[in-house]
Amino acid sequence: MNQIMGEPQGVDFPISAEEIRGLVQPNHVHRRAYSDPAIFALEQERIFGRLWIYVAHESQLKNPGDFIRTRLSKFEVLVTRHHDGNIYVLHNRCPHRGARLCMVDQGSNRAFSCPYHAWVFRPDGSLASVPHPKSYPADFDIADRRNHMQRIANVQSYRGFVFANLSDNPPPLIEHLGPMTDVIDNLIDRAPDGEVEMSESSFALEYRGNWKLHMENAADIFHPTFVHSSSVMPARRAPANASILDQDQTREMLMANGFGFKEWEGIQLKGLDSGHTYMTAFYDSGVLSRQSEDPVSIEYRRRLAEKIGEERAAQVIGMNRFNNIIYPNLIINAQYQQMRIAIPLSVDRTLVRIQCFRLKGAPDGIFHRAVRFISNLGSPASMIFSDDVEMLERCQSGLKTDTGPWIDFSRGLDSDDKGADGSVSGAASEMPMRVQFNAWVRHMTTEAA
Amino acid sequence: MLPYQTLREIELFVFKEARLLDEGEFEAWLDLYAPQGIYWMPSKPGQTDPLNVASIIYEDHAILAIRVQRLLEARALVLTPMPRTVHMVSNIEVLNGEADSQEFEVGSAFLCTEIQGERHRIYTGRQVHHIARDGDSFRIRRKRVALMNCDGVHAPMTIPI
Numbered sequence: 001m002n003q004i005m006g007e008p009q010g011v012d013f014p015i016s017a018e019e020i021r022g023l024v025q026p027n028h029v030h031r032r033a034y035s036d037p038a039i040f041a042l043e044q045e046r047i048f049g050r051l052w053i054y055v056a057h058e059s060q061l062k063n064p065g066d067f068i069r070t071r072l073s074k075f076e077v078l079v080t081r082h083h084d085g086n087i088y089v090l091h092n093r094c095p096h097r098g099a100r101l102c103m104v105d106q107g108s109n110r111a112f113s114c115p116y117h118a119w120v121f122r123p124d125g126s127l128a129s130v131p132h133p134k135s136y137p138a139d140f141d142i143a144d145r146r147n148h149m150q151r152i153a154n155v156q157s158y159r160g161f162v163f164a165n166l167s168d169n170p171p172p173l174i175e176h177l178g179p180m181t182d183v184i185d186n187l188i189d190r191a192p193d194g195e196v197e198m199s200e201s202s203f204a205l206e207y208r209g210n211w212k213l214h215m216e217n218a219a220d221i222f223h224p225t226f227v228h229s230s231s232v233m234p235a236r237r238a239p240a241n242a243s244i245l246d247q248d249q250t251r252e253m254l255m256a257n258g259f260g261f262k263e264w265e266g267i268q269l270k271g272l273d274s275g276h277t278y279m280t281a282f283y284d285s286g287v288l289s290r291q292s293e294d295p296v297s298i299e300y301r302r303r304l305a306e307k308i309g310e311e312r313a314a315q316v317i318g319m320n321r322f323n324n325i326i327y328p329n330l331i332i333n334a335q336y337q338q339m340r341i342a343i344p345l346s347v348d349r350t351l352v353r354i355q356c357f358r359l360k361g362a363p364d365g366i367f368h369r370a371v372r373f374i375s376n377l378g379s380p381a382s383m384i385f386s387d388d389v390e391m392l393e394r395c396q397s398g399l400k401t402d403t404g405p406w407i408d409f410s411r412g413l414d415s416d417d418k419g420a421d422g423s424v425s426g427a428a429s430e431m432p433m434r435v436q437f438n439a440w441v442r443h444m445t446t447e448a449a
Numbered sequence: 450m451l452p453y454q455t456l457r458e459i460e461l462f463v464f465k466e467a468r469l470l471d472e473g474e475f476e477a478w479l480d481l482y483a484p485q486g487i488y489w490m491p492s493k494p495g496q497t498d499p500l501n502v503a504s505i506i507y508e509d510h511a512i513l514a515i516r517v518q519r520l521l522e523a524r525a526l527v528l529t530p531m532p533r534t535v536h537m538v539s540n541i542e543v544l545n546g547e548a549d550s551q552e553f554e555v556g557s558a559f560l561c562t563e564i565q566g567e568r569h570r571i572y573t574g575r576q577v578h579h580i581a582r583d584g585d586s587f588r589i590r591r592k593r594v595a596l597m598n599c600d601g602v603h604a605p606m607t608i609p610i
Contacts, residue, residue: 201503203492204602230525234518242511244485250512351602356503368500375503381490383519386605390527 015042017445024437027410031399033440034210040347047328047443048073052156052163052176054330054341055079055089057357059160059197060106065123068106071343071351072164077152078102078112079162082124089152089164090125101149112149125149159184160196179421180276183324187334189316192303192361196337201371202355203378207389209396211329211344212436214352217388218323218331218340219277219432221267222411224257227391231383232258246372247294253376254383264427272422275327275439277432281320296365303361325432327439336373348396354378409433452548459555460541462587463578467536467559470608475517478609482510483581483588488609490594505599505606520608532565532607544577552581552590559594561610572610573597 015038023030023039032039056068061081068079069092076092078101094101094114101112101121111128112121120128126149127142141147154165156173161184163173174181188196207214217223225232235254243250271277305313324332331340337357342350354377356370378385399407412429425431462481469478482488490505499507508516519525537560546553554577561572574597580587594610 199501200493201501203503203505206602206604227526230519230522230528231515233522233524234515237518238511238515242514243509245487245507245509245512250508251515254515364501371501371503375505375507379492379503379505380603381506381606383516386527386607387525389605 014038017447020444021441024441025406026434027413028406028408029437031402031405031407033437034212034396034399035347037347039444040210040344042444043344044074046446047440048166048344050165050167050170050443050446051328052165052170052173053328054161054326055155055164056087056162057160057198058087058157058162061087061162063108065108065110067102067109067123069102069104071345072152073166076100077164078149079164080123080125082122084124086124087155087157087162088124089155089162091150091152093149094119094121095127095147095149119147121149125151159188176274177326178272178274178276180272180278180324180326182319183278183321183332183334186316186319186321187332187337187357189308190304190334190337190362191359192300192307194307195360196357197360199356199358199367199371201374202353203374203380205352205354205378205380205385205389206345207350207352207392208348209350209389209392210347210399211342211350212440213392213395214342214350215325215329215331215436216433217392219269219279219325219436220430221264221269221279221427222430223388223391225260227387228254228257228384230387249369249372250376253373257384267427269425269427269429269432270422271425271432271435273435273439275436276325277327277435278324279322279427296363296369299363300366303363307361327436337367337370338374338377340378348400352378409437451543451546455546455548456541456543459543459553459580459587462580463538463541463555463557466578466589467538470536470610471534473520473531475520479510479513479517481587481589482513483583483590484510486510486589487591488513488594489591490596490610491599493600494595496599505596505603506594506609516609527605527607530566532563534561534563534608536561536610538576552579553587554579559610563608565607570604572606574599576610 023033053072055070055072056079060068061079064081064083066081070077070079078090078092080088080090082088092100092102096114096119097116099114099116101114118131122128127147130136130142152164152166154170156163158173158177158181188194231254235251238251241248266281268280269277270280301313301317319334322333329342337359339355341353345351354374356374358367376382376384409430412425412431416423416425416429416431423431423435466478466481487509489499489507492503492505496502520528538557540558542556544554544556556575556577558575559573563570574595576592576594578589579591581590
């Protein structure tokens with residue numbers, strides 16, 4: 001009787017655990033992992049339907065009634081702040097006739113009102129009123145949960161980052177995040193006032209490829225030298241400090257993708273059993289990082305040190321991790337307060353959202369750099385990401401056909417170092433993709449939620 | 450009312466910009482910009498602040514020069530094959546400027562069709578050119594391109610609009 005409408009139904013998938021295991025070898029993955037709609041449907045159930053998935057940042061939901069619209073597995077959901085101060089995640093669907101309720105990505109509403117027959121819902125999803133109540137039968141109860149917007153049972157936050165989970169009894173969010181809490185901590189620690197705020201700066205890009213291609217690309221430091229050469233070369237030839245807009249940030253960022261074997265030496269990749277991966281010792285090599293001591297950086301460091309002391313400020317600013325990937329689909333770069341989410345739409349379509357945070361208490365110039373950083377990296381007209389997307393689409397295109405069904409992930413296989421707290425490898429290794437696929441197989445072969 | 454001659458000069462300048470993009474004459478296109486000229490494509494409708502809100506493009510001559518060189522690099526993956534465009538500009542109105550002005554603010558509507566391989570795309574919206582007289586022609590001080598779907602979901606963009 002507690003069966004709430006729209007709950008993800010157990011679907012009888014014709015894919016056995018054995019079959020799934022057969023798609024992933026130590027050094028190869030079968031193309032079906034990227035191109036089979038049945039595999040995609042199973043991912044929506046067993047990965048996006050069971051793991052903790054990032055849905056919103058609390059700073060987007062400051063006041064009761066504030067909401068954002070996003071996707072959780074195959075569902076469109078609203079993340080809301082209710083009058084009790086709590087955050088709820090609701091299916092964007094009127095329980096009366098099934099109409100989509102909210103048609104915008106973000107806003108503030110005292111209530112969600114269905115325009116069809118005027119059922120009105122509070123931000124926690126409960127039904128506030130229906131017009132002409134006497135025409136409903138005697139046993140119609142507006143307090144009955146079946147008449148409410150359906151709630152996602154599990155919603156937890158870690159320091160303002162809100163995650164939702166569709167499964168019945170998930171482990172605590174903190175367990176899922178594991179050591180990746182470090183990067184969220186570091187992002188917040190960078191704010192002199194100890195708080196970050198999601199800015200309105202964001203981009204949404206759709207590419208014609210599987211979501212995993214993007215997550216692999218974000219863990220891949222081997223490709224930039226090749227893929228981005230068309231922006232590296234012109235940036236190298238361009239005169240320094242010629243722009244009146246950005247203190248040379250764009251030119252430096254574009255050039256930074258032109259690193260070679262020497263810079264690779266310094267970078268280390270880390271992969272955890274949970275599927276999380278990141279790059280360390282990243283900025284030491286000069287990659288993507290502004291090393292000069294300019295007035296904005298000096299003022300920022302001064303403000304941070306004033307709050308937390310010189311030594312701690314140096315530690316916080318010096319944290320040296322890039323493309324921190326929280327499995328399955330969240331990427332955080334604390335240094336430029338930037339975040340990306342890959343939202344799977346279908347087996348061969350993915351939406352990437354790119355956003356940035358404002359560090360409270362930091363000089364405006366620091367935020368202007370974060371804004372410039374996401375424009376350069378993630379705008380639809382980005383000279384960097386557009387070439388990445390082109391490669392992701394070419395991969396998807398190639399993986400459609402069964403010509404040689406196996407793709408290769410063997411680079412670095414002989415030299416990875418498997419320690420107690422995860423795998424470590426050099427920059428050239430494909431270890432992060434192997435780690436992602438190990439987690440993938442584990443989740444995809446777990447039958448019971 | 451602006452003399453027809455001045456209006457026509459301005460129109461022809463705006464058409465020329467569109468044609469240079471269609472012809473792939475990106476360096477000549479960039480030459481239409483003043484040394485500190487700015488190309489701005491906001492990411493939000495009505496966006497007034499390019500520093501605190503990220504833009505799809507907010508670049509001055511120096512950064513645009515890198516963008517143009519990339520368009521000319523044979524290795525730009527997203528430009529293989531090179532997209533072909535037709536930029537249509539219409540509804541031109543001079544919003545600010547008199548017969549003897551040195552600077553004009555020019556509003557127009559645009560429709561850009563881009564074809565790359567089997568892929569067709571359409572970009573549309575309104576744009577405002579700030580242009581200043583320079584010899585017997587003009588230079589662009591600032592161009593603001595307001596895509597109708599600027600805050601929507603996009604695929605990668607290649608050739609400027």
